[in-house]
Amino acid sequence: MTREWIAEQDWPLLTTGLAGRLRRDCMPQWMAFVRHPFVDGVADGTLSTDAFRNFLIQDYLYLIQYARACALAVYKADGITGMRAAVGLLSGLLETELSLHVGYCREWEIEESALEKAEESLELLAYSRFILDRAQTGDLLDLLVTMAPCLIGYAEVGARLHASPRTRREGNPYWSWISLYGGSDYTALVEEGIRRLDEVGATCGADARYPTLLREFTTAVRLETAFWATARSG
Numbered sequence: 060m061t062r063e064w065i066a067e068q069d070w071p072l073l074t075t076g077l078a079g080r081l082r083r084d085c086m087p088q089w090m091a092f093v094r095h096p097f098v099d100g101v102a103d104g105t106l107s108t109d110a111f112r113n114f115l116i117q118d119y120l121y122l123i124q125y126a127r128a129c130a131l132a133v134y135k136a137d138g139i140t141g142m143r144a145a146v147g148l149l150s151g152l153l154e155t156e157l158s159l160h161v162g163y164c165r166e167w168e169i170e171e172s173a174l175e176k177a178e179e180s181l182e183l184l185a186y187s188r189f190i191l192d193r194a195q196t197g198d199l200l201d202l203l204v205t206m207a208p209c210l211i212g213y214a215e216v217g218a219r220l221h222a223s224p225r226t227r228r229e230g231n232p233y234w235s236w237i238s239l240y241g242g243s244d245y246t247a248l249v250e251e252g253i254r255r256l257d258e259v260g261a262t263c264g265a266d267a268r269y270p271t272l273l274r275e276f277t278t279a280v281r282l283e284t285a286f287w288a289t290a291r292s293g
């Protein structure tokens with residue numbers, strides 16, 4: 060691709076349905092998330108590797124908390140089909156993303172024992188406990204809306220950087236991270252999640268509840284933006 064990647068043209072699923080409506084209705088916050096300086100540093104390879112290592116460790120711990128929220132989505136599902144869908148996301152996370160993450164950390168010379176020992180950052184605590192709060196006190200729709208920015212945002216970042224002519228490919232230490240989130244395994248997981256959000260939105264009355272849902276979504280987007288700051292040295 061010789062031109063920049065644009066969600067509306069290149070991956071319309073991100074911009075239609077309930078997920079697309081939520082994304083569009085918090086555009087300033089969404090742009091602060093997906094166009095963060097961290098993302099620029101990954102694209103041109105200038106982000107400090109020390110900082111990136113710290114981010115990877117925090118992200119591993121985050122994904123474990125996200126998996127717990129997914130498990131609550133199994134519990135809150137309204138029937139066997141919904142349970143299977145939530146199990147699909149949970150096992151995608153545990154079997155695909157988390158094990159990729161451990162292998163990937165090893166490439167970055169972070170041992171599994173270091174992952175287990177690391178202390179949770181304030182950004183991670185704030186974000187994951189917010190999701191878990193919505194998971195416990197809200198219904199399935201509140202939960203899926205709160206979980207959505209995580210899925211959609213990294214897919215958008217991955218797809219855009221993977222396609223952008225300005226991304227440095229040769230000798231960029233972050234190219235494999237870009238390929239992971241811009242790749243088809245992750246894309247498929249996200250598409251499944253977006254479709255599920257639409258189905259649950261329809262059965263749980265998303266239109267009538269929209270202002271509350273937008274607030275939950277926007278808070279999660281702001282917490283995603285704050286999470287990039289876990290990429291710091293020391």
Ligand SMILES: Cc1ncc(CO)c(N)n1
Nearest residue numbers: 118121122209210213286
């Ligand atoms: C903080 C965060 N958000 C989203 C993703 C994508 O799964 C991730 N790995 N980490």
